[in-house]
Amino acid sequence: MAIVARFQVEYTRFLDPQGEATQPLPPFALDPAALVPLYRAMTQARLFDSKAIALQRTGKIGTFASALGQEAIGIGVASAMRAEDVLVPSYRDHAAQLLRGVSMAESLLYWGGDERGSDFAVPRMDFPIAVPIATQVCHAAGCAYAFKLRGEPRVAVCMLGDGGTSKGDFYEALNLAAVWQAPLVVVVNNNQWAISVPRSQQSAAPTLAQKAIAAGIEGCQVDGNDVVAVHHLAQQVLAKARAGGGPSLIEAISYRLGDHTTADDATRYRDPAEVEAQWTFEPIRRLRNYLLRLQAWGPEQEEQLIGECSAAVNAAVEAYLATPPPGAADMFDHLYATLPAALQEQRAMALHFALRLAPHEGGGGGSHG
Amino acid sequence: MAELNLVEAVNRALAWEMEHDPAVVLLGEDIGVNGGVFRATVGLQQRFGAGRVIDTALAETAIAGTAVGMAAMGLKPVAEIQFSGFIYPTLDHVINHASRLRHRTRGRLTCPLVLRSPCGAGIHAPEHHSESPEALFAHVPGLRVVMPSSPSRAYGLLLAALRDPDPVIFLEPTRLYRLFKQEVADDGAALPLDVCFTLRAGSDVTLVSWGAMLQETQAAAEALAAEGISAEVIDVATLKPLDMATILDSVARTGRCVIVHEAARSGGLGAEIAATLAERGIYSLSAPLQRVTGYDVVIPLARLEYQYLPSVERIVAAVRTTLEAT
Numbered sequence: 001m002a003i004v005a006r007f008q009v010e011y012t013r014f015l016d017p018q019g020e021a022t023q024p025l026p027p028f029a030l031d032p033a034a035l036v037p038l039y040r041a042m043t044q045a046r047l048f049d050s051k052a053i054a055l056q057r058t059g060k061i062g063t064f065a066s067a068l069g070q071e072a073i074g075i076g077v078a079s080a081m082r083a084e085d086v087l088v089p090s091y092r093d094h095a096a097q098l099l100r101g102v103s104m105a106e107s108l109l110y111w112g113g114d115e116r117g118s119d120f121a122v123p124r125m126d127f128p129i130a131v132p133i134a135t136q137v138c139h140a141a142g143c144a145y146a147f148k149l150r151g152e153p154r155v156a157v158c159m160l161g162d163g164g165t166s167k168g169d170f171y172e173a174l175n176l177a178a179v180w181q182a183p184l185v186v187v188v189n190n191n192q193w194a195i196s197v198p199r200s201q202q203s204a205a206p207t208l209a210q211k212a213i214a215a216g217i218e219g220c221q222v223d224g225n226d227v228v229a230v231h232h233l234a235q236q237v238l239a240k241a242r243a244g245g246g247p248s249l250i251e252a253i254s255y256r257l258g259d260h261t262t263a264d265d266a267t268r269y270r271d272p273a274e275v276e277a278q279w280t281f282e283p284i285r286r287l288r289n290y291l292l293r294l295q296a297w298g299p300e301q302e303e304q305l306i307g308e309c310s311a312a313v314n315a316a317v318e319a320y321l322a323t324p325p326p327g328a329a330d331m332f333d334h335l336y337a338t339l340p341a342a343l344q345e346q347r348a349m350a351l352h353f354a355l356r357l358a359p360h361e362g363g364g365g366g367s368h369g
Numbered sequence: 370m371a372e373l374n375l376v377e378a379v380n381r382a383l384a385w386e387m388e389h390d391p392a393v394v395l396l397g398e399d400i401g402v403n404g405g406v407f408r409a410t411v412g413l414q415q416r417f418g419a420g421r422v423i424d425t426a427l428a429e430t431a432i433a434g435t436a437v438g439m440a441a442m443g444l445k446p447v448a449e450i451q452f453s454g455f456i457y458p459t460l461d462h463v464i465n466h467a468s469r470l471r472h473r474t475r476g477r478l479t480c481p482l483v484l485r486s487p488c489g490a491g492i493h494a495p496e497h498h499s500e501s502p503e504a505l506f507a508h509v510p511g512l513r514v515v516m517p518s519s520p521s522r523a524y525g526l527l528l529a530a531l532r533d534p535d536p537v538i539f540l541e542p543t544r545l546y547r548l549f550k551q552e553v554a555d556d557g558a559a560l561p562l563d564v565c566f567t568l569r570a571g572s573d574v575t576l577v578s579w580g581a582m583l584q585e586t587q588a589a590a591e592a593l594a595a596e597g598i599s600a601e602v603i604d605v606a607t608l609k610p611l612d613m614a615t616i617l618d619s620v621a622r623t624g625r626c627v628i629v630h631e632a633a634r635s636g637g638l639g640a641e642i643a644a645t646l647a648e649r650g651i652y653s654l655s656a657p658l659q660r661v662t663g664y665d666v667v668i669p670l671a672r673l674e675y676q677y678l679p680s681v682e683r684i685v686a687a688v689r690t691t692l693e694a695t
Contacts, residue, residue: 115472116475118474119479131465132466139437140436142438142440142441143439144438144543146442147442149465157440168430172428173434175431335510335511336511337471337535
């Protein structure tokens with residue numbers, strides 16, 4: 001018998017759950033001041049997240065997918081990207097989107113049921129979120145191919161969940177991207193739950209990272225609640241992809257502290273004690289403890305940050321609530337570059353029978369899916 | 370001018386546009402070195418390189434899905450689905466993404482891809498190679514669905530599809546690939562999308578069809594002419610969006626209409642045309658319109674496929690029914 005292939009999956013962590021360094025930090029993190037922007041961004045994302053849930057509960061937006069507890073993944077990855085890179089996100093990636101420049105008001109507009117929320121003022125080339133699971137991995141592979149063909153030093157960064165790695169789209173996209181050696185980075189947010197199905201029932205593979213190895217792609221694991229580790233690995237694989245080294249996959253181990261969406265009730269299938277225990281590992285307190293210990297952060301700064309982030313969230317909410325719904329013709333006006341003659345009559349009919357909607361009517365209040 | 374069959378016309382149109390637009394890339398199974406199983410892309414990889422004529426892995430979902438990403442990033446991907454029965458895995462990307470990207474982002478990102486696929490029966494092909502899926506795609510807002518019926522229209526309509534800023538499903542009838550040749554100028558001139566072509570003027574009945582079925586439809590018109598019955602023949606060509614104005618105008622003159630398509634009857638595109646005629650043209654009709662279509666059955670294997678396909682005889686019979694009705 002001959003062994004024709006062996007593989008290993010490396011796991012990286014720099015900060016333990018108490019915020020203590022388990023090994024020397026990578027160069028970018030040596031000055032703790034460099035970590036403050038990551039801390040601020042995670043805090044902003046979480047405050048936005050909790051406000052969005054409150055807005056759904058009060059009927060001001062529709063169903064919302066919380067990223068509670070997974071902020072280090074989006075922030076760690078997006079902070080390692082360049083403006084000209086392209087983010088191809090799932091529906092749980094607003095942390096990454098906000099850091100990329102998507103405004104909170106745009107995100108609320110989207111979740112409030114208004115397509116204009118995906119017309120980001122910045123970043124213009126990032127994809128809107130993908131609701132159909134893992135389809136975006138194929139799109140990102142195609143983006144990466146375009147960059148490679150034109151010789152552009154850009155990287156397509158795709159995010160999906162642990163459940164998404166069960167989809168054929170995921171395998172097909174990894175397989176093609178590897179053949180193409182395209183500049184693609186795939187980040188799996190392994191938050192342990194795909195709605196009600198736990199990681200153990202999603203796949204018998206010991207790691208999700210090894211699914212990449214099957215496609216000939218480097219796959220690694222990272223503590224997804226350690227923003228230092230996520231950013232460090234993202235930096236490495238982005239640099240590799242940009243230099244022509246081909247695709248990589250990062251499996252970021254985290255935990256979905258909230259429900260799947262506001263339409264879900266996780267107590268139906270998940271032991272609250274498990275969730276309670278997982279709060280020990282969440283990413284924001286971890287980094288705060290590290291910064292506090294090094295005296296790079298303090299209660300005054302914390303208070304000021306919370307005040308600033310809350311004010312920004314409140315301003316976004318006001319902007320969202322003050323945005324009138326688009327007119328009925330809007331359904332037609334972006335469907336094709338030029339509205340085909342065959343649709344002119346239906347457009348006129350929609351205008352004729354148009355409902356009069358109050359500023360935030362026509363969206364919000366949804367309780368399903 | 371060159372004498373080209375339909376598959377050669379497709380090849381020339383692809384070559385012309387690749388020569389003139391560096392954003393055009395082709396992707397699909399066996400399209401490069403092998404030139405495609407029907408030879409539609411023969412010689413193009415040698416001419417334009419493996420970067421622009423991509424032999425993909427065997428994965429239709431990813432062919433459609435990566436084409437969405439390429440299109441959004443400014444390329445003009447032309448994805449080939451090898452056989453018509455293999456087109457179904459692309460539906461998720463075509464329906465959920467390609468057709469909606471412009472709308473979802475208010476035009477910030479667009480999806481100008483072309484999805485080419487052979488379609489239709491009549492060449493004794495294996496199972497799952499003889500589908501007529503046009504109505505599936507024609508039901509989807511945001512798409513264009515185009516089916517040529519001759520080499521010259523394949524050339525001109527494919528060029529138009531390649532230059533269209535929105536996604537186009539381009540269905541090529543395999544039965545026509547090598548059935549006959551036509552003079553094609555190969556001058557890069559596109560034909561218009563979104564309009565029907567009137568192939569034959571007539572005054573007694575309007576025959577509406579598309580793709581390979583225009584062979585039987587035109588033969589039926591010829592047979593009827595021998596009896597002194599004057600049939601107008603309309604090639605719908607762009608199935609989505611539908612140019613009903615041309616059809617309504619014709620029926621207003623003839624007062625009778627027979628719709629011919631190869632796909633199964635229920636929910637077929639003929640039903641949409643018939644419904645619109647009922648809404649807007651019913652006072653023009655001197656007789657109930659007729660549909661001559663594939664039956665609502667699984668498309669049979671080779672031995673029965675011509676039992677399934679509408680024949681000249683069936684079309685002529687339907688025309689007689691409309692003429693005899695009062």
